[in-house]
Amino acid sequence: MTLTPWRPLCVLGIAACAAPKLSTKTSTPRVVTITATDYAFGAPDTIPAGLTTFRLLNPGREPHQAVIAGAPDKTFPEIERALVAAEPSMLDWLTFPVGAGAVGSGDSSIVTAEMPPGNYLVLCYIPSPDGKPHVMKGMYRRLVVVSAAPAAVGADEPKADVTVTLSDYAFALSAPLSAGTHTIRVENSGSQLHELTIERLEPGKTLADWQQWVADSMRGTPPTEPAGGVTGPTKGKVAWLTITLQPGNYLLNCYVPDVKDGMPHFMHGMVQEITVN
Ligand SMILES: [Cu+2]
Structure with missing residues (x-):
């Protein structure tokens, strides 16, 4: 969860809207558009399971993210009790297949992952200038993922040019990130x-x-502005992020609260500066 109090002033188009770099020869993941405004999400109520690309559009004034979390076998009230809070409970039955990291007003973010059937919430934990996280202003929405026929889940994985491995508590890049559009x-x-x-x-x-x-x-x-990213995936899982980077210095950061002490992972050292040329 990104908990940084981004200000409306400090945002502007660095993660330009990029088309997903997906294979053209075979079937591509289904694209689901999520629209974030101040303070609500527009999205489908139900989507089929399988490899899914989420496109987060932010026509709002403040930065927004789209965390997606839920469970295959829990009710919405159970999931809402865990997640609709300024400090979500990281219960072990929750799964975070993928979510779109924060982007500023006018920007967009593209992430892809396998979505298992279940009940999910789409949530934004970005705080407003008043310090209140958007989720506490009602910025969450239910999403039902239903089982799909095998033929419908056979999309090809996105072709990535860089791999970033998340561990406790570090980022490892397979190659330096250069300026331009990447699928990570x-x-x-x-x-x-x-x-x-x-x-x-x-x-x-x-x-x-x-x-x-x-x-x-x-x-x-x-001293930073949001450029996107991916929330999750859950341990042992993989997700893809399509992002356009301009030359400059960036931070890779993890704000997820630790399961043991509740401290954001950057406090455990999970923050890294990189230079993009
Ligand atoms: Cu972390």
């Missing part, structure tokens, strides 16, 4: 949920500036 394969080899949040550092700012801003209770102008 994101594997969670850790023992718990992680995410890959990508933030662009403002010119001249470094990881140390961001850490100082965190130490100052995230008050004042943040």
Whole structure:
């Protein structure tokens, strides 16, 4: 969950809307569009199971994300009790197949993963300038994923050019990220949920500036702006992120609360500065 209090001012188009780089020869994943406004989601009520690309559009004023979490065998009230909170409960029956990381006003984010049947919520934990997470302003929506015929789930996996492996508590890149559009394969080899949040550092700012801003209770102008990313996947799973990067310095970050101590994973060292050329 991205819990950073992004300000409406500090966002602008760095993760340009990019078409998913998918194989043209064979079947591509189904595309589901999620629209985020202040403070609601537009999305289908029901989708079939299988490999799915979620396209998050943000025509709102504030940054938004689309965390997708649920379970195959739980009711919506049970799932809402766990997740509709400023600090969600990371219960072991929850699954996070994939979600779209935060993007600013006017931006979009593209993520892909296998969606198992079940009941899910689409949620945004980004706080408003008043400090209240959007989920507490009603920004969540139910999504039912129903079993689909085998023929309908046979889409090809996206072709990735870089792999990022999430572990407890680090990011490992198979190759440096260059400027341009990438499809990143994101594997969670850790023992718990992680995410890959990508933030662009403002010119001249470094990881140390961001850490100082965190130490100052995230008050004042943040030294980064959201550039997208992927929330999840659940341990042992894989997801894909299609993202366009401009040259500059970025942070790879994980805000997921730890299952043991509840601290965001960046406090365990799961934050890394990279340079994109
Ligand atoms: Cu993590």
